[in-house]
Amino acid sequence: MTEEIVKPDARLLALIEKIERLEEERRELGADIREIMAEAKGAGYDTKVMRQVLRLRKMTPADRAEAEFLRDQYKKLLGMPE
Numbered sequence: 001m002t003e004e005i006v007k008p009d010a011r012l013l014a015l016i017e018k019i020e021r022l023e024e025e026r027r028e029l030g031a032d033i034r035e036i037m038a039e040a041k042g043a044g045y046d047t048k049v050m051r052q053v054l055r056l057r058k059m060t061p062a063d064r065a066e067a068e069f070l071r072d073q074y075k076k077l078l079g080m081p082e
Helices: 010-042 047-058 061-077
Strands: none
Touching: 010 047
């Protein structure tokens, strides 16, 4: 039996290598963010609140208003004081 030699697809290989590079960059960025959060925590900031603020800043004003409205409604339904 003759074994068939399979030549790697150049485009597929390029895409795979690009994804690998981006994943490595993502890991490095994650480490940088963890470092900054540790610095913030060391300075006395609440990192949970910082993450919440980061999420809010990504939202449009309309989406933020809707989320706040719904949160307030849920708190009322659960009998949580203002």
